[in-house]
Amino acid sequence: MPFLVIGLSHHSSPVAIRERFAFAEARIPAALQLLRDSGTAEEAVILSTCNRVEIYAFTTLEPRQAFDGLQEFLVTCHEYRDPLTDELYKLSEPQSIQHLFKVACGLDSMVLGETEILGQLKKAYDVALQHGHTRGRLNKAFQKAFNVAKQIRTETNIQRGSISIGSVAVELAEKIFSSLAARDVMIIGAGDTGEKTARALLSRGARSIIVSNRSLEKAVALAGELGGRAVPFEEWAREFPNIDIVISSTAAPHHILDRQKLEPLMKLRRNRSLLLIDIAVPRDIDPQVNFMENVFLYNIDDLQAIADDYLKQRKEEISRCEQIIREKAESILGSRYRGGAGSAVKPAFGS
């Protein structure tokens, strides 16, 4: 009984097509029932996220016949009438198992090594399990996938570090402050990256957000979204005694903060550590402030360099992860496919 995967992802198709095949969470149990009633699959799991829609199935049919049935199911379910060429990929053993393991480890994700996909995969499996659409084979395959993900997480650096600016800023904050729980954050300027950075800090427990912008309306709107409060742009310096982290992303052509301005503000703060994240171009904060005691300044290049380095480390781990995945796939499939000669109906992209 072969294990098959059929689907589309950000690798194979644009979002305009992917969104046509997305399954609403509430519809998945009924869709699985329909799939199994059609006789195409004995056991099945449907994974539907913003970057992929995939069906994992065990079938008694020949792979070619099963793939035709699965494609027909997808097209009928979503009333998709346009032709499909390379958007859909179809994998059979051993590539199908390897693909499942890669997805679980984040190796196939848009952000290499991201961990959110594992949670999504576990949820998709759980839904199928709860509704009785999985049995021994699929249970074994998915449990193995989760174990492989755990092994790769602990033995390699594929998930180590942050590769987004916001997450890097959070990591730096955690190197300075014992805990983010009692930290207050101020955003000067209402830019997109600043907002993402603030959200990242909030998600790690930062206590409050103050937003200051030349346009008070925008500041109020952003503060409302973040659960903070807005202050007029002329008054942001007054908040300094209470602030621990400042994210600056204004469109000012000059420095809005320099040593001369900062020195009296640090005295008001009783010289507590201050983290300044300057993501504006041109820079908002005079680089000389980094030489002040208890002040730590990072600009967009610093953050990007760290993110790039982490990404480089992750990429260096890909071959090691793939080796682990191959070994685990062999162990679950037996010696049939040792040497890599699979029986894929359609070669997987990049394989």
Added chain:
Amino acid sequence: MNPANRQRSWRAAALTPCANPSLTYSDNVDWLTDQHSDRHFFLLSVAVYGVSMIYSVFLWRKGFREDNRVNYFLLLSAFGLHTTAMVLRGFRFNHCPVSNLYEATMFVAWTIVTVYLVVGVWSRLRFLGAFASPVLFGIGVFALMPGLDPTHAATAENSNVWTSLHAALLSLAYGAFGLSSAAALMYLTQERNLKFNKLKAIFSLLPPIQRLEAVVGRLLLAGFILLSLGLAAGAFDLSRLNNPHAYRGDPKIVWSGLVWLLYFGLILMRWKFAQGGRRFALGAIGTFVFVLLTFWGVNLLSPLHNQ
């Protein structure tokens, strides 16, 4: 008495702690089981501190990205040997081993490693060992220098519980100061990386600098309290002498007052004037270096401490 009989009486004396007040290190006998076995155990512990120091260099070159468990267990082994040395010494002379420079130095080092082993249970602070091991090795080598462990009187003229308490508390205080300066060095390393070598800072496993600053502060405060108590015990002990005012200008007493003032100044600087961070760390290190460089010289100049 001929030399052979003299050796036999020393061997007999070794079985009875403090029975013979004229035991000295200069007389050679067997290695592990002899009456100088405490020094041999201490020598072994210093050797292990040295190995730990070399391993710490490796950790530093790796940017503190490697787990520090190996170093922790090295220091734990050294601690075992060190404690054995102190216990043997204590039983041999029947008192807390703080009665001469060698013993006091050994005690200070023992305090540093003990506090580290407690603090190092928490994995993020375990790197403190990498900064403490050079200090421990240095102190250990100094303690083993000839001349620091002279003729050991079993019952010194002024030896009593207050003297022992004074010496023990001060040794504990200096141990706390020593570990505080190791934590301060860790703080300065991480602070510098966060400012000027950001990749190194983010990849290292050192704890947040705010936590390091808190550790420096707490150890320093603990040391200051112990120092105050130790000096108070010493003052009380002195007051019981026949002519305490004769020692008013004793170099060690003056020096101790200065050290107390220096640490008091650091505490005021941190808590009253909010001058933490780099200045505080440099102050902690600088003051301890001053103590290390002047302690033994002042001790030799002090008539009160060389009776």
